[in-house]
Amino acid sequence: MSGTDRRWTIALRGAWRDGTLWPWCLAAVAAACGYGVATVFHPGYLSADSNTQLWQALGDEPVNDWHPPVMALAWRILIGITGDFSVMAAVQVALLWGTLWVLARLVWRRTGSRGLSLAVLAVGWAPHIMNFTGVVWKDVHLAYALLAVFAIALTVRELPRDRVRTRWALLVLGLLFLTYAALVRKNGIPATIPVFALLVLAAWPAPGRRRWLAAAGVFAAVVLAGSAGVSAATHPLATRVYAVIPVDDLVHVLTPDQVRSAAEQAGASPDLRDRLVAAAVTCQERHITSDGYLQCFPQSRPFDVTYLDRRADVVVRMWTQQMPKHWKGYAEYRARVFTKLLFQSNQTFWNGTHVNAGARLHPEVRRQPLNDTLRFALQNYVTGFARDLPMLFQGWFWLAVSLVLVLRRRPAGPYARELRLLGASSLLYILAYLPTAPESNYRYVYWPALAGTVALALIATAFVARRRTAAGGPDSRPAVLPAGRAPKAAAAGPREDAGAVG
Structure with missing residues (x-):
């Protein structure tokens, strides 16, 4: 072994022993x-x-x-x-x-x-x-x-x-x-x-x-x-996606007849009123307990992401008018969805690449x-x-x-x-x-x-x-520290004496 190789070997062994290599x-x-x-x-x-x-x-x-x-x-x-x-x-x-x-x-x-x-x-x-x-x-x-x-x-x-x-x-x-x-x-x-x-x-x-x-x-x-x-x-195009939450509450807490009455009271258009009623009926018939906007709400094809943007104010107004009257049903519904999230989480593994029905997978994929x-x-x-x-x-x-x-x-x-x-x-x-x-x-x-x-x-x-x-x-042995630093007196406890920035 040459002198250079020997020095490298000694240096590496020393670095391994003192921890600087780890x-x-x-x-x-x-x-x-x-x-x-x-x-x-x-x-x-x-x-x-x-x-x-x-x-x-x-x-x-x-x-x-x-x-x-x-x-x-x-x-x-x-x-x-x-x-x-x-x-x-x-x-x-x-x-x-x-x-x-x-x-x-x-x-x-x-x-x-x-x-x-x-x-x-x-x-x-x-x-x-x-x-x-x-x-x-x-x-x-x-x-x-x-x-x-x-x-x-x-x-x-x-x-x-x-x-x-x-x-x-x-x-x-x-x-x-x-x-x-x-x-x-x-x-x-x-x-x-x-x-x-x-x-x-x-x-x-x-x-x-x-x-x-x-x-x-x-x-x-x-x-x-x-x-x-x-x-x-x-x-970005505005979608006001937050409106899907009150839609979900409305179609699950209220009956279809109550949804129709609430929509008329809030000044909803006939199209929005009919879609909300249809969503309430579909969720009820198919026993869909959540995600009402995507699972039950009648959607146009292709999917119009701006539909709620033009109607979010009416949906929110319906929610603020109706949920205080049906607070017990609202609390029960939200407790049901939340406990399902806590105790029955699904989709523990995402199996590859998927698209929604009617959508296209990008050619690059x-x-x-x-x-x-x-x-x-x-x-x-x-x-x-x-x-x-x-x-x-x-x-x-x-x-x-x-x-x-x-x-x-x-x-x-x-x-x-x-x-x-x-x-x-x-x-x-x-x-x-x-x-x-x-x-x-x-x-x-x-x-x-x-x-x-x-x-x-x-x-x-x-x-x-x-x-x-x-x-x-x-x-x-003491924890490994950079050169020039003294070992801490109590490495197991939280450090309260760290220097402030600046």
Whole structure:
């Protein structure tokens, strides 16, 4: 062996022993896992919604705000850079596994345990997380954007005081992810509030009222500016899609005769009145308990996304006039839909690419068929766990996890405050569906499932690290730290002395 090879060998062995090489090993593992998952999902599984947004992203259909224009715009930009629509699914996979690598690296630095850091990476292989990783859905975008902000906040919290520029760069990046999350799923805005607090607390561990107000003002301004920028870039057709919620309530709470009377009282046109009555009759006859606008409401062909835009005011007026009179029926109906979402979530696996009846699959998608062998392997993996461990795919379980995270008094390791806010984000997101859930669908609780899984993984690693330290095991040595930093006196407790930004 030459002298150069010997020096390289000695250097690598030393880097392995002192831990400086392990984060790069984690990065290699995360990259390999991400590549494998991306291969399974290539070129990306599309629903009818994402197929529509692909048409919009490619400029073959006008953008509308029935689905988030920011997602169509982001897809358009990515396609413009790469020339391939499959880049969106690849970016989703890369974002998830990149975020898990950041969290695994933080766990490694805290515990010095290679096994525990690998356990955090394993979250990406969990069946209730992997099932949607390559499905191009706004729910997936929301979940991964919020998780990225969580990882950024933890990273900022760990930076030394003198890394001011890095702190600000990461905080700006976190703010951009948070803004995207607020724009990509409007009913996800409540979930962004606790995650926004994570960013603020990462910058200033004990912010005063003025800093809170200033930070909130900046966040609101960035969201409004982002929304205006997306609108200017895409010029979306207005649909006022929020009107589907009162339509759902009206046709399920009122009888057909009551719907007719309510429509006439509110000044609805004969066409709207007749369609609402027909929807109430159809839902009643076919025992359809939710999603009345898409399942029961007579639709024109092709589907007119602007129909409600021209009639939303009348529909809302009907709702405000009738629901106070039928408050008991409204409460019962919403309780029925919400409990079904919590206890009977369907669609735990999205099996490929589908479009609505009468719609067309984009030609670009036809040119890149899915790998059926890998698709069926993934389906067997996910549905097997859904059969044996059904709670992983049910909203009640992740609601319970979020409640435990929010209410537990005992510290959950070094990230107790952060995990409590993560649980609050999940809790608010689930509760936001109480008055708005259109149907029972697992993707509606995908963010709470992801957040809860990551939280449980971090709590478990902290617990194992404490046990090993108490037993004087191999992981009782101080956590791995960059050169020049002194070891923390109490790595297991939440850090309250982090330097503020600036």
